[in-house]
Amino acid sequence: MPTLVESALAAAGSSTADALAELCALARIPSISASAEHVREVHASADATAALLRSHGLENVRQLRVNDSHPYVLGEWLHAGPDAPTVLLYAHHDVQPPGRLDRWTTDPFVPTERDGRLYGRGTADDKAGAVAHAEAVGAWLSANGSIPCNVRILVEGEEEIGSPNLEAFLNAHADELRADVFVLADAGQWDVGVPGITYSLRGLVGCDVKLRALKGPLHSGISGGAVPDPVQGMARLLSAMTDENGVVTIEGFADDLIAPSAVERERIVALGGERGFAAAYGLLPGVSVIGDPNAPLYERLWRQSALTVIGFDAHPIKGSSNQIVAACTARLSFRLAPGQDPARVFEAVKSHIEKHTPWGLNAEVTSHEGSPAWTTEPTGWAFEACEEALEAGFGVAPVAMGIGGSIPFVGPFAATFGGIPALLIGPEDPYSRPHGEDESLHIADFASLIRSEVYLFQNLANARR
Numbered sequence: 001m002p003t004l005v006e007s008a009l010a011a012a013g014s015s016t017a018d019a020l021a022e023l024c025a026l027a028r029i030p031s032i033s034a035s036a037e038h039v040r041e042v043h044a045s046a047d048a049t050a051a052l053l054r055s056h057g058l059e060n061v062r063q064l065r066v067n068d069s070h071p072y073v074l075g076e077w078l079h080a081g082p083d084a085p086t087v088l089l090y091a092h093h094d095v096q097p098p099g100r101l102d103r104w105t106t107d108p109f110v111p112t113e114r115d116g117r118l119y120g121r122g123t124a125d126d127k128a129g130a131v132a133h134a135e136a137v138g139a140w141l142s143a144n145g146s147i148p149c150n151v152r153i154l155v156e157g158e159e160e161i162g163s164p165n166l167e168a169f170l171n172a173h174a175d176e177l178r179a180d181v182f183v184l185a186d187a188g189q190w191d192v193g194v195p196g197i198t199y200s201l202r203g204l205v206g207c208d209v210k211l212r213a214l215k216g217p218l219h220s221g222i223s224g225g226a227v228p229d230p231v232q233g234m235a236r237l238l239s240a241m242t243d244e245n246g247v248v249t250i251e252g253f254a255d256d257l258i259a260p261s262a263v264e265r266e267r268i269v270a271l272g273g274e275r276g277f278a279a280a281y282g283l284l285p286g287v288s289v290i291g292d293p294n295a296p297l298y299e300r301l302w303r304q305s306a307l308t309v310i311g312f313d314a315h316p317i318k319g320s321s322n323q324i325v326a327a328c329t330a331r332l333s334f335r336l337a338p339g340q341d342p343a344r345v346f347e348a349v350k351s352h353i354e355k356h357t358p359w360g361l362n363a364e365v366t367s368h369e370g371s372p373a374w375t376t377e378p379t380g381w382a383f384e385a386c387e388e389a390l391e392a393g394f395g396v397a398p399v400a401m402g403i404g405g406s407i408p409f410v411g412p413f414a415a416t417f418g419g420i421p422a423l424l425i426g427p428e429d430p431y432s433r434p435h436g437e438d439e440s441l442h443i444a445d446f447a448s449l450i451r452s453e454v455y456l457f458q459n460l461a462n463a464r465r
């Protein structure tokens with residue numbers, strides 16, 4: 001007689017093709033939460049997600065909104081009894097805009113299989129997460145009529161615009177989400193075939209700096225040499241923000257940064273990664289890797305801050321003439337390390353700009369986003385259950401890893417539920433290009449992720465017993 005988990009695994013294995021078809025159907029909907037023109041599609045995506053959850057046996061499936069939020073889809077299966085743990089599964093059904101269409105090999109909203117990967121916007125981030133949750137629940141229910149855990153599921157509709165209503169949503173609906181552990185399928189794997197558990201995310205501060213020198217553009221021949229050029233002023237200002245290694249040196253910026261513990265640094269050093277990094281990330285020959293020379297690579301990427309200029313407005317080269325422009329704007333994106341408070345960081349950046357803007361140029365700074373980093377110690381009953389589940393599902397032990405990017409809702413989520421363990425797993429691998437053109441999902445690993453989740457329900461229940 002097969003055990004319950006074996007029966008559930010067999011059910012999951014026999015529905016891999018269905019899972020892929022479900023994912024394709026979802027990924028065909030351009031649920032771009034950032035775009036006002038796609039509100040209808042975000043709703044269609046919520047409807048399709050709700051139908052998916054219902055068809056896999058989730059109960060009380062409903063759509064909720066707070067303020068003007070995009071729809072959240074909720075569902076549950078709560079019949080495992082009071083002694084079994086309650087698991088909250090999270091994913092999101094909205095997607096990023098497709099970016100430049102000419103850089104996609106095939107239409108971003110026509111999911112297409114090539115070389116074992118499924119290409120399309122949302123195939124990895126994060127519609128695969130929603131489908132994996134539904135499939136794992138469905139496998140247990142179709143094979144055994146039960147799940148060893150109580151399950152709640154939340155599929156958000158506005159993660160890609162920074163979850164602006166999540167706090168209000170959690171306040172209004174906390175009781176419907178209460179759980180002992182939550183599982184977020186919006187992170188990723190260490191490599192193709194190698195699963196990961198993410199225990200650290202960086203925070204983010206975004207702001208625009210505008211420098212103005214003139215009421216209007218001036219002839220550079222008549223005025224150049226005496227009238228300051230705001231673009232060069234910006235170059236001086238920006239270069240004063242980092243040292244020769246590209247490390248942010250803004251006064252007070254890193255005062256509250258929490259350095260990794262000895263145990264964590266050991267974990268990071270053991271990962272190595274320096275060799276081959278430049279090639280893997282596509283650095284051109286001769287271009288050097290930057291950052292704190294005393295920190296190992298993954299400490300720089302996960303546990304230290306970084307500055308990127310993500311946008312720049314001056315005069316485009318096309319149509320330019322011999323003029324001094326009146327103003328220029330840079331959009332700055334600061335990744336924050338654990339400990340750094342976004343509001344304090346923004347103040348430090350502002351006073352740096354006040355102090356270092358040359359030539360009395362008029363500086364204007366506007367903040368447009370801020371969220372702290374999140375980190376946890378990847379130990380304890382839930383992490384152990386998850387590690388074993390991933391190893392069983394992939395046949396390879398998972399890597400405890402950080403992500404240099406930001407998922408702003410993880411911190412508030414954990415805090416709302418009294419610091420319950422957060423297990424960040426997911427379908428993305430280093431080649432998935434989430435948010436980029438030609439986003440894709442590794443299909444065999446997607447099946448392994450579903451298998452892992454099937455194991456995870458059993459392991460979490462065992463760990464709590």
Ligand SMILES: [Zn+2]
Pocket residue numbers: 092125126159186
């Ligand atoms: Zn995502």
